[in-house]
Amino acid sequence: MVTTGPRPDAQPALARCLRIPVEQFAAEYWGRRALLSRASELTSGFDDLFTADAVDELVTRRGVRTPFIRMAREGSVLPASAYTAPGGLGAEVGDQVSSDQVLERFADGATIVLQGLHRLWPPIIDYTRALVDDLGHPVQVNAYVTPRSSQGFDPHYDTHDVFVLQVAGEKHWRIHEPVHVDPLGSQPWTEHRAAVARAALGAPAIDAVLRPGDALYLPRGWIHSATSGDATSVHLTVGMAAYTRADVVSALLAGVGESAALRASLPVGIDFADAEAFAPVLRETVEALVELVGQSDAAGTAARLGRRFDGDIRAEPLAPLATLDALERLDAATAVRWRGSLRARIVASGDRVRIVSRTKTLSLPIEAEQAVRRIAEGAPIEVGSLPGLDAESAVVVARRLVREGFAVAPA
Structure with a gap:
């Protein structure tokens, strides 16, 4: 991320x-x-x-x-x-x-x-x-x-x-x-x-x-x-609004649907007023929950919290008119940078590199991976200096990133 x-x-x-x-x-x-x-x-x-x-x-x-x-x-x-x-x-x-x-x-x-x-x-x-x-x-x-x-x-x-x-x-x-x-x-x-x-x-x-x-x-x-x-x-x-360990627990519990034992129906005729009869159900549920939590990995739990965080914050606002004007003028001499506070994953697989944010995914040829990762570092860079691409391809990639709201071309 x-x-x-x-x-x-x-x-x-x-x-x-x-x-x-x-x-x-x-x-x-x-x-x-x-x-x-x-x-x-x-x-x-x-x-x-x-x-x-x-x-x-x-x-x-x-x-x-x-x-x-x-x-x-x-x-x-x-x-x-x-x-x-x-x-x-x-x-x-x-x-x-x-x-x-x-x-x-x-x-x-x-x-x-x-x-x-x-x-x-x-x-x-x-x-x-x-x-x-x-x-x-x-x-x-x-x-x-x-x-x-x-x-x-x-x-x-x-x-x-x-x-x-x-x-x-x-x-x-x-x-x-x-x-x-x-x-x-x-x-x-x-x-x-x-x-x-x-x-x-x-x-x-x-x-x-x-x-x-x-x-x-x-x-x-x-x-x-x-x-x-x-x-x-x-x-x-x-x-x-600081995230807490209680939020980590909530993220762990969000995966309860992955456990067949926890998805199972409670017995027919269960009486919630009878604590003694309910005790075995609770014990079995806790055992299944402990097993689920024990199998949880940091990456999956962090990803759930990350999706929540993405919904709680706002990336740098985009100016529609200025952005379209910048696209008209964008060339190899234009400086572009990553959109401020935009959280996204860059995933390379096969012949494609994907940029995945909360709201959209952009897929580009794998040749653009170095350029995308360089822009994602944050500091402005001239389009013609993007690594791994010739000038013409760099302009095409930069325009896609700006048009899709992953990068900005400051005036």
């Missing part, structure tokens, strides 16, 4: 959120401990990703609809009707953001939540894709815009790891250690509401004011709440 687009060893998308080396973060903090990084300790701020002006543009000019926007006040999510309205002539939808209502709710102390910015806002689209490549886990990004001296949500925990990136204003964060370690997506904080509330009354592990350019890492399960300062606060929450 290849996942490319240039990915320097420094993992820059991840490194810019950390005051410590990526290797130390991975070994000592990832999924274990919270980490506060001050702007003075980081290489750059975050205003290249998002700004207060971007909030106003999304609310006023982008036609944002639910669920890409929501609002909350004092721990309660407001009904969509409180901040949306029909789009008017030519946009007959009933849930477009209403700037008038957003202003009214915001002035009353409600927090604006702009969700799914990794699908809406170009700088964050690009950054998210790079961060996914660095982490190897799916990523989503929301923005939280809180009016002065307000709190949008009560103390709670998330079921995914997060980076909090402060963009504008200040926010006072109180962080407490988990009451439920490493919660899964099916184990929300509301299942431990009382314990979370009690923990939030104790001494915090981190009690700090985040200012523009500061970053805070929280593993899933860490309890947090935040209150804005004397001005509007804007921060990005980068949610990282």
Whole structure:
């Protein structure tokens, strides 16, 4: 499997959120401990990703609809009707953001939540894709815009790891250690509401004011709440949905259909209320499951997880008009590169080489294998320099790769 687009060893998308080396973060903090990084300790701020002006543009000019926007006040999510309205002539939808209502709710102390910015806002689209490549886990990004001296949500925990990136204003964060370690997506904080509330009354592990350019890492399960300062606060929450060993188990169990013993019907007249009678069925099932798991191989299990991962992320977007224009101009002097974050397998067999992604398969003559593998390394290369092909054949292969969305020809 290849996942490319240039990915320097420094993992820059991840490194810019950390005051410590990526290797130390991975070994000592990832999924274990919270980490506060001050702007003075980081290489750059975050205003290249998002700004207060971007909030106003999304609310006023982008036609944002639910669920890409929501609002909350004092721990309660407001009904969509409180901040949306029909789009008017030519946009007959009933849930477009209403700037008038957003202003009214915001002035009353409600927090604006702009969700799914990794699908809406170009700088964050690009950054998210790079961060996914660095982490190897799916990523989503929301923005939280809180009016002065307000709190949008009560103390709670998330079921995914997060980076909090402060963009504008200040926010006072109180962080407490988990009451439920490493919660899964099916184990929300509301299942431990009382314990979370009690923990939030104790001494915090981190009690700090985040200012523009500061970053805070929280593993899933860490309890947090935040209150804005004397001005509007804007921060990005980068949610990282880490795959877990429970996901590996799910991938293993996805192969139960390969076991004849596990496919077998349960006995006629089985009584699930009779635990003693059910015990032999359970024992035989566990034995068959142990046998199946024992026969599982890393490649097959990883492939199942890989297919899920492919569905959770997005490759670099393709510009239809620019791509067709590039195809018209593509020649031996054109530089092409692999499409960013596109995961695919390159399989050589007989007289063909196949490129297999989640959505399609492209088959080319075996003579193109070296060229395909060179492009898949990620760095741009002139078409006429592709190995194993003459200039005319290289142009044909490059055009196929660009046309089918495996490679791009930057302007």
